[in-house]
Amino acid sequence: MNEAQTQNEVGFGIALRxxxxxxxxxxxxxxxxxxxxxxxFWELPGGRMNLGECYEDAVKREVxxxxxxxISVLRPLNVFDARRDIDTQVVGITFLCVLESEDMKVLLSDEHLDSEWVSFDCIGTxxxxxxxxxxxxxxxxxD
Structure with a gap:
């Protein structure tokens, strides 16, 4: 596969959570x-990185x-494959982040119906x- 095919025929992206x-x-x-x-389904905040954007700015923007x-981005936690179909390859990276302030109030976009701060052990439920x-x-x- 040449470079033109990679860019034009096969979708590729980086997703950050x-x-x-x-x-x-x-x-x-x-x-x-x-x-x-x-x-x-419940998920972590995140989305696709824009071309030319650094990962830290992309995570902060999406959140x-x-x-x-x-938020402050501390470090990567995990890399995952987020392939959606045969024509799209997405590499995902989850980052450990913390709030920049004590204010935990979430203002949801139209992408989500609800938010919840849960203890780590409750993720499994x-x-x-x-x-x-x-x-x-x-x-x-x-840890």
Whole structure:
């Protein structure tokens, strides 16, 4: 496959997610868009990185767009494959993040129906997007 095919025929992107911890809890958002798949599942805030954007700015932008929160990005937690179909390859990275202030009030975008700050151990009781339970278990091991 040549470079032109890579850019024009095969979709490729980088998806970034924020595992935002504050006062012993992590922020989950309830997905609202049926067209995006996994409607009604809980997920971490995040989205696609724009061309020319650095990862830290992309994570901060996505979190602010989806929640109104300002965060600090500390470090990567996990890399995952987010392939949606045979024509699209997405590499995902989850980052450990913390709030820049004590204000935990979430201002939701239209991408989500609800938000909840949950204790880390409660993630396993939520209907989360595929792979998030397994990924969260890895974070616990790495503490």
């Amino acid at each position: 924020a595992a935002i911890f504050h006062q012993g809890k992590i922020l989950l958002l309830l997905r609202s868009r049926p067209s995006k798949g996994e409607y009604g 602010f767009e989806e929640t109104g929160l300002k 939520k209907k989360v997007i595929p792979g998030l339970h397994k990924e969260a278990a890895l974070w616990k091991i790495g």
